[in-house]
Amino acid sequence: MSEATESASESTAESEKGTTEPSVGRTDILTDENAFRRVKLYTLNREKKWDDRGTGLIACEHFDSFGGIGIEVRDEFKGNLLLQSKIFQETDYQLQQGTLIVWAESDADLALSFQQKNGCLDVWTKICNVQGKDPTLPPTALEDVEMSQAAAEGGDPAAGDQFTAGATGGEPVNPSPIEFEEIPEGAVPLEPLDLPPCERGKLDEIVETFSLCMPALVQRERLALGVEKDDYARKLADLFRMCEDLEDEPGLHRMYEIFKMLFLLNSAAVYEILFSDDVVDYAVGALEYDPGKKEPARHREYLKKATFREVVSISKPEVLGKIHQTYRYQYVHDVVLPTPTVFEENVLSALTGLIFFNKTEIVSQLQEDDGFMTSLFDQLGDRTISTDKARDLLFLLKDLCTYSQALKIPDRITFLKNVCAKGLVTRLGYFLGQWSDTEIELICLDIISQIAEFNATVIRDAVVTDSTVNEDEIFFDIVIVKMAEQQELGENKRSGLGVYLTWEMRFKTFSYPNSRRAAPTSSTIFREDATETATTQ
Numbered sequence: 001m002s003e004a005t006e007s008a009s010e011s012t013a014e015s016e017k018g019t020t021e022p023s024v025g026r027t028d029i030l031t032d033e034n035a036f037r038r039v040k041l042y043t044l045n046r047e048k049k050w051d052d053r054g055t056g057l058i059a060c061e062h063f064d065s066f067g068g069i070g071i072e073v074r075d076e077f078k079g080n081l082l083l084q085s086k087i088f089q090e091t092d093y094q095l096q097q098g099t100l101i102v103w104a105e106s107d108a109d110l111a112l113s114f115q116q117k118n119g120c121l122d123v124w125t126k127i128c129n130v131q132g133k134d135p136t137l138p139p140t141a142l143e144d145v146e147m148s149q150a151a152a153e154g155g156d157p158a159a160g161d162q163f164t165a166g167a168t169g170g171e172p173v174n175p176s177p178i179e180f181e182e183i184p185e186g187a188v189p190l191e192p193l194d195l196p197p198c199e200r201g202k203l204d205e206i207v208e209t210f211s212l213c214m215p216a217l218v219q220r221e222r223l224a225l226g227v228e229k230d231d232y233a234r235k236l237a238d239l240f241r242m243c244e245d246l247e248d249e250p251g252l253h254r255m256y257e258i259f260k261m262l263f264l265l266n267s268a269a270v271y272e273i274l275f276s277d278d279v280v281d282y283a284v285g286a287l288e289y290d291p292g293k294k295e296p297a298r299h300r301e302y303l304k305k306a307t308f309r310e311v312v313s314i315s316k317p318e319v320l321g322k323i324h325q326t327y328r329y330q331y332v333h334d335v336v337l338p339t340p341t342v343f344e345e346n347v348l349s350a351l352t353g354l355i356f357f358n359k360t361e362i363v364s365q366l367q368e369d370d371g372f373m374t375s376l377f378d379q380l381g382d383r384t385i386s387t388d389k390a391r392d393l394l395f396l397l398k399d400l401c402t403y404s405q406a407l408k409i410p411d412r413i414t415f416l417k418n419v420c421a422k423g424l425v426t427r428l429g430y431f432l433g434q435w436s437d438t439e440i441e442l443i444c445l446d447i448i449s450q451i452a453e454f455n456a457t458v459i460r461d462a463v464v465t466d467s468t469v470n471e472d473e474i475f476f477d478i479v480i481v482k483m484a485e486q487q488e489l490g491e492n493k494r495s496g497l498g499v500y501l502t503w504e505m506r507f508k509t510f511s512y513p514n515s516r517r518a519a520p521t522s523s524t525i526f527r528e529d530a531t532e533t534a535t536t537q
Contacts, residue, residue: 011434036119044109060126122218192225193400198235203254204363210261224267233273259286268350311392326358358404380427394443420462429475
């Protein structure tokens with residue numbers, strides 16, 4: 001810190017002599033790259049006020065002078081050193097307001113105020129990578145936390161660029177961050193990264209370029225823009241096909257690294273290209289050639305062999321397209337891509353979001369298709385249905401209920417009320433009471449428990465309605481009898497019995513309207529069963 005302090009003193013002395021800073025509008029100095037790296041350095045004095053130590057250009061990289069990755073700031077015009085600080089594992093760095101990084105060292109509390117938020121996030125990501133922390137928490141979330149804290153302490157979160165040095169606990173002060181009236185923050189958009197040509201001879205260069213971009217958020221965004229530009233992803237797909245035709249094993253290993261990094265960019269726009277009909281086969285194919293495995297995987301073969309069975313006819317082709325697309329998304333997410341570590345849990349958040357929204361759209365579209373829903377429940381109500389057909393229909397109904405978890409709460413309640421109004425309880429009661437197929441019973445159990453755990457009122461109202469219409473086959477009675485019959489079954493059934501018991505306990509105080517008796521409790525059933533067993537013995 002001695003060099004930084006001496007340089008800071010020079011800067012202060014020059015300011016006292018009346019030296020003024022050149023205009024930020026100088027086009028010969030303020031290039032796009034300089035604007036991205038431009039910062040102001042502040043130190044906290046004894047009066048808990050922030051002293052401006054000068055404006056410069058920041059670099060966050062490996063420095064031989066202290067044998068590690070650090071932060072260096074040099075004056076933007078003179079080039080003299082303002083700050084050189086090594087990034088230590090134990091140093092507590094704080095990101096504030098999206099453009100400020102604050103930390104404490106042994107002899108000073110420091111703050112860097114960035115001209116551009118993207119530049120701040122780039123340095124912040126590098127700091128987190130060195131310290132092994134997750135840098136992916138959105139800056140807006142951090143800002144919301146700080147604004148909430150300021151509001152709770154009676155401060156004004158909208159009072160400009162105020163922040164507190166975390167190490168000193170000083171009161172909020174205004175360190176006068178860089179003001180860019182001529183070039184407002186964010187006015188310079190991110191430029192797509194210039195990528196090497198898609199040629200076999202350039203594969204090593206492409207891998208190196210991608211690898212250098214992956215640690216930094218801003219660079220990943222620029223890489224994603226470069227991939228979108230000029231159909232670069234499709235050119236890579238053609239290059240993979242060429243390598244596979246020539247049986248170029250080293251080239252195929254490079255293509256694996258390239259396409260794996262493309263998926264890990266976590267860009268929805270890039271995913272749209274990778275999963276398009278003309279690219280997805282090559283994108284998945286490239287991920288078969290993992291250099292860490294002796295034999296290539298067979299992902300494409302599996303996807304081609306997978307058959308889609310239309311249990312109930314779907315009249316909307318766009319829904320069928322979404323179903324096929326979601327299957328590919330899910331397979332790549334769960335099987336093809338490597339499992340993220342604890343520090344990479346958000347690395348596939350864009351792909352997870354695409355799966356989520358597809359499921360929402362599928363359920364919404366099918367719910368609105370009255371012909372589809374009517375056909376589904378009419379077939380479930382057919383007493384001559386085969387076991388295989390019943391199993392397929394129930395699996396379909398279970399998937400719909402599972403997908404409905406992606407809906408907003410009011411929409412999900414509406415969906416569940418609709419399926420109950422079409423006779424869900426009557427159909428499931430029939431399969432539970434009249435069929436002895438273990439798998440079918442457990443599917444029915446899963447459907448009921450899903451609904452009951454989300455909103456017990458929905459299923460309770462359906463049971464009440466069913467009991468008033470059909471007193472001979474009351475669903476609740478069927479459940480209780482089933483519980484009593486399943487005490488000697490295997491491990492899988494014991495798990496089912498536990499869920500049955502959980503479901504029954506939700507309704508143990510439930511009484512049927514217009515009924516001559518109240519619903520029996522679990523203790524009554526078990527006492528009756530124990531008495532029967534004792535009599536038999």
